[in-house]
Amino acid sequence: MGAFSLARSQGWPVSLKCGGHSYVGLSGGDGLVLDVSRLLSLRIQGDRLFCGAGWRLGPLRTALAHKGWMLPLGQCPGVGLSGFLLGGGYGPTARGLGLGCDSILDAQMISPALGRVQASQSDDLLWALRGSGYGQFGAVFEWCLQLQPIQEVVVFRKPVRETEFIEELERWQHQAPRQDWRVTSYFHLGYQRASLVGALGGVFLGTMREWRRIGWQARAEAAQMPYLAAMNRLGGAVQKRLSPFRATSDFLAQPLSAQAIGALIDQLHKGASHQVQVTFDAYGGAIDQGVGAFPPRPGRLACVQALGFERGHPHLLGEWLSEYAVRLRPFYTGEAYANYAELGRKDWREAYFGSHWERLLSLKVLHDPCFLLRHPLSLIPLGTP
Ligand SMILES: Cc1cc2nc3c(=O)[nH]c(=O)nc-3n(C[C@H](O)[C@H](O)[C@H](O)COP(=O)(O)OP(=O)(O)OC[C@H]3O[C@@H](n4cnc5c(N)ncnc54)[C@H](O)[C@@H]3O)c2cc1C
Numbered sequence: 001m002g003a004f005s006l007a008r009s010q011g012w013p014v015s016l017k018c019g020g021h022s023y024v025g026l027s028g029g030d031g032l033v034l035d036v037s038r039l040l041s042l043r044i045q046g047d048r049l050f051c052g053a054g055w056r057l058g059p060l061r062t063a064l065a066h067k068g069w070m071l072p073l074g075q076c077p078g079v080g081l082s083g084f085l086l087g088g089g090y091g092p093t094a095r096g097l098g099l100g101c102d103s104i105l106d107a108q109m110i111s112p113a114l115g116r117v118q119a120s121q122s123d124d125l126l127w128a129l130r131g132s133g134y135g136q137f138g139a140v141f142e143w144c145l146q147l148q149p150i151q152e153v154v155v156f157r158k159p160v161r162e163t164e165f166i167e168e169l170e171r172w173q174h175q176a177p178r179q180d181w182r183v184t185s186y187f188h189l190g191y192q193r194a195s196l197v198g199a200l201g202g203v204f205l206g207t208m209r210e211w212r213r214i215g216w217q218a219r220a221e222a223a224q225m226p227y228l229a230a231m232n233r234l235g236g237a238v239q240k241r242l243s244p245f246r247a248t249s250d251f252l253a254q255p256l257s258a259q260a261i262g263a264l265i266d267q268l269h270k271g272a273s274h275q276v277q278v279t280f281d282a283y284g285g286a287i288d289q290g291v292g293a294f295p296p297r298p299g300r301l302a303c304v305q306a307l308g309f310e311r312g313h314p315h316l317l318g319e320w321l322s323e324y325a326v327r328l329r330p331f332y333t334g335e336a337y338a339n340y341a342e343l344g345r346k347d348w349r350e351a352y353f354g355s356h357w358e359r360l361l362s363l364k365v366l367h368d369p370c371f372l373l374r375h376p377l378s379l380i381p382l383g384t385p
Contacts, residue, residue: 047069252304
């Protein structure tokens with residue numbers, strides 16, 4: 001509260017920082033930065049976790065696994081828990097266990113106007129913290145989350161040759177979002193060195209025997225392993241791609257036609273020098289049951305992320321991303337994923353907040369009437385200086 005008063009008296013904007021993994025640096029800025037990363041308490045009561053807001057996904061996952069529990073977290077170990085949960089939180093168990101934000105039972109927050117508040121005492125605040133994205137209403141300092149008993153998983157993966165892209169992606173987008181809830185899969189197309197490669201893979205919550213019984217992707221390489229080993233394996237691959245990049249995101253509600261997939265492949269070829277890649281993450285299953293402010297709910301087949309590396313030419317990558325949007329966005333829903341934040345998108349209000357805008361803005365005015373928490377994607381009425 002003292003920090004917010006100081007910022008108000010000095011006219012400084014305030015940002016909140018947890019893991020510092022915002023794609024566009026929303027946790028930095030010129031004003032006062034409140035860093036929660038030292039808030040690392042952890043207490044388990046029954047199947048509920050009470051934890052400080054400063055955890056990163058990797059250490060939290062390991063600490064919980066040693067106690068026999070898991071949460072639907074993303075695989076990248078360095079991502080901060082608070083930013084991840086606030087923006088939705090997609091991970092390799094999402095279709096079975098929901099998004100990260102679906103695990104939120106309660107939160108303790110310092111609001112600039114109201115001081116210490118408990119999210120469950122306001123239906124609107126709890127709803128908003130479940131996925132509306134970014135530090136908009138105050139500083140969360142403790143989370144209460146629903147734990148899941150830890151279990152074995154099967155990790156599967158199949159390379160896809162360029163000649164098979166259209167046929168395989170057409171099939172995947174019909175099957176993956178309607179698959180058994182225990183299967184969370186992705187379809188990835190991207191440049192590796194000089195060639196365009198593809199892969200289909202994912203995680204099955206269960207044993208090898210149960211995986212075989214489902215009979216999906218029988219030609220994929222598959223291995224059963226403890227949950228923690230699986231996440232460490234998948235997370236290691238993500239950590240390697242941290243040189244400067246830019247990304248854009250969309251949601252898919254209608255399967256892409258063969259012609260649209262052809263346009264996507266053509267566009268990927270144009271981005272070879274930026275090692276561009278496009279990943280489809282399957283939705284459906286438990287994700288459709290969520291009740292929070294994460295906008296794109298039932299009926300979404302996948303979230304689609306296009307990403308490229310700047311390699312000293314950020315403007316050329318920007319041009320590639322703009323062209324990608326012009327060619328591909330007509331096939332998507334117009335919604336974007338808060339956790340894959342992007343600046344400069346003209347439709348950002350509709351894309352990130354959709355029909356929730358008014359309700360979220362009322363909450364913003366209640367908790368942060370002076371708009372201390374402001375950044376390029378914050379909820380601020382049009383025309384605010
Ligand atoms: C390498 C990499 C891999 C990723 N993988 C995934 C993935 O698999 N799935 C997925 O869904 N996303 C993924 N993301 C995106 C990631 O979830 C978001 O960027 C997320 O916002 C990062 O959270 P953070 O705490 O690390 O970042 P920060 O930059 O610290 O914070 C992000 C936002 O949350 C706000 N915030 C942080 N802490 C608090 C708090 N205590 N109270 C209120 N607001 C707060 C910040 O102000 C900021 O707006 C990935 C990102 C990277 C860079």
